[in-house]
Amino acid sequence: MKKTLTIAGSDTTGGAGLQADLKTFQEYGTFGMSAITSIVTMDINDNWSHNIETIEPEVVGRQLETVFAGGKPDALKTGMLGDIRTIAVVRDAIDHYHPKNIVIDPVLACKGTAGILLSENADSIRELLLPVADVTTPNLIEAGILSDLGDLKTVADIEKAATIIHCFGAKTVIIKGGRRFDNQEDEALDVFYDGHAFHYLKSPLVHTDNNHGAGCTFAAAITAGLANGKSTLEAVTTAKAFVHAAITNGHPFNQYLGHIWHGAYRDQGYTL
Numbered sequence: 001m002k003k004t005l006t007i008a009g010s011d012t013t014g015g016a017g018l019q020a021d022l023k024t025f026q027e028y029g030t031f032g033m034s035a036i037t038s039i040v041t042m043d044i045n046d047n048w049s050h051n052i053e054t055i056e057p058e059v060v061g062r063q064l065e066t067v068f069a070g071g072k073p074d075a076l077k078t079g080m081l082g083d084i085r086t087i088a089v090v091r092d093a094i095d096h097y098h099p100k101n102i103v104i105d106p107v108l109a110c111k112g113t114a115g116i117l118l119s120e121n122a123d124s125i126r127e128l129l130l131p132v133a134d135v136t137t138p139n140l141i142e143a144g145i146l147s148d149l150g151d152l153k154t155v156a157d158i159e160k161a162a163t164i165i166h167c168f169g170a171k172t173v174i175i176k177g178g179r180r181f182d183n184q185e186d187e188a189l190d191v192f193y194d195g196h197a198f199h200y201l202k203s204p205l206v207h208t209d210n211n212h213g214a215g216c217t218f219a220a221a222i223t224a225g226l227a228n229g230k231s232t233l234e235a236v237t238t239a240k241a242f243v244h245a246a247i248t249n250g251h252p253f254n255q256y257l258g259h260i261w262h263g264a265y266r267d268q269g270y271t272l
Contacts, residue, residue: 001029001030001031002029002030002031002074002075002224002227002228003030003031003032003033003070003071003073003074003227004025004028004030004031004032004033004073004074004075004076004077004220004223004224004227005032005033005034005035005067005073005075005076005077005099006018006021006022006025006032006033006034006035006076006077006078006079006220006223007034007035007037007060007064007076007077007078007079007081007090008021008034008035008036008037008077008078008079008080008081008105008107008216009036009037009038009039009040009052009079009080009081009082009107010036010038010039010040011040011213012039012040012041012042013042013212013253013257013259014259015212015213015253015257015259015260016212016213016215016216016217017040017079017080017213017216018034018036018079019213020213020216020217020220020260020262021034021077021079021216021217021219021220021223022034023217023262024217024220024221024224024242024262025220025223025224027224027242027262027263027265027266027272028221028224028225028227028228028272029224029228029272030074030224030227030228033067033070033073034063035060035063035064035067036055036060036063037054037055037060037079037080037081037082037086038052038053038054038055038080038081038082039052039053039055040052040053040080041053042256044254044256047256048256048257052080052082054082054083054086055082055086057083057085057086057088057089058089060082060086060089060090061089061092061093064089064090064093064097068093068097068099072097072098072099072100073099073227074100074101074226074227074228075099075100075101075102075103075223075224075226075227076099076101076102076103076223077102077103077104077105077219077220077222077223078090078103078104078105078129079105079107079216079219080107081107081121083120083121084120084121084123084124087121087124087125087128087129088124088128090128090129091128091129091132094132100134101134101223101226101227102132102133102134102135103133103134103135103136103137103219103222103223103226104125104129104130104132104133104135104136104137104170105136105137105138105215105216105219106122106125106129106130106136106137106138106142106146107142108121108122108125108138108141108142108145108146122145122146125146126146126168130146130165130168130169130170131168131169131170132169133169133170133171134170134171134172134226134232135170135171135172135173135174135219135222135226135232135236136165136170136172136173136174137174137176137215137218137219137222138165138173138175138176139175139176139178139215140152140158140175140176140177140178143158143161143162143165143175144161146161146164146165146168147160147161147164147165148164149161149164152175155189155191155200158175158177158191159191159193159198161175162175162191162193162198163193166193166194166195171194171195171232172192172193172194172195172232172236173192173193173194174190174191174192174193174201174222174236175190175191175193176190176215176218177189177190177191178190178214186204186205187202187203187204187205188202188203188204188205188206188244189201189202190202190236190240192233192236194232194233199233201236201237201240203240203241203244204244206244206247206248208247208248208250208258209252209257209258210247210250210251210252210257210258210259210260211247211250211258211260212250212253212257212258212259212260213259213260214243214246214247214260217242217243217246217260217262218239218240218242218243219239221235221238221239221242221243222235222236222239224272225238225239225272228272238272241265241270242265242272243260245264245265245267245268245270246260246261246262246264246265247260248264249261249264249267
């Protein structure tokens with residue numbers, strides 16, 4: 001059995017963060033493990049504002065020691081890492097244990113907020129995590145921050161940002177345009193760049209607010225695909241289809257957000 005690890009925050013609603021990662025790992029038939037970096041809660045009395053309680057970096061380090069005591073996972077991903085101290089702990093663990101198939105989801109901004117949550121982490125992600133990333137999966141906002149290009153409004157902007165981010169060391173960059181990208185074809189567009197060629201991954205745009213956790217799930221699906229031996233492009237392409245099914249079959253949580261359904265791809269008869 002293949003093993004997968006998520007180093008990420010906990011979303012109390014169960015829709016995103018490590019909860020989404022573990023559900024995705026299970027759907028892919030891998031054994032999921034986790035190291036919790038933060039606990040995210042939302043205030044129903046303050047327009048669903050987000051509160052992030054960061055786990056002490058020493059505790060994160062002890063969790064990673066525990067996980068790696070069982071051997072190297074076949075793939076790992078990072079999500080919300082809380083602060084720059086935790087980012088350093090994660091890099092130290094990578095240097096010490098030399099895991100393979102590292103997927104960096106550079107969480108700086110997320111749905112359900114006014115925009116940017118953790119922009120102060122951008123420098124540390126660029127300096128410590130992108131150089132060891134086999135894959136990184138920024139959304140448009142995060143890609144604009146990491147590349148220092150600001151707002152990305154065209155495919156050319158995305159391509160330029162991907163090229164810059166690749167230069168920081170990430171072997172493959174996937175910039176998630178999704179529904180944030182203002183295109184004319186009513187489609188969700190993600191751009192894949194491996195330093196050699198661009199690939200443009202498209203799916204019909206799903207007009208729904210039930211998309212909480214889509215970004216986490218996408219990175220987790222890539223992670224599990226790599227653990228299962230897929231090539232990077234194959235893992236990303238399958239992850240795109242997995243998330244599209246999950247969004248299409250999402251369900252509301254409350255008046256502020258709705259979750260995707262991680263079992264939708266399997267429900268439709270597909271195997272992973």
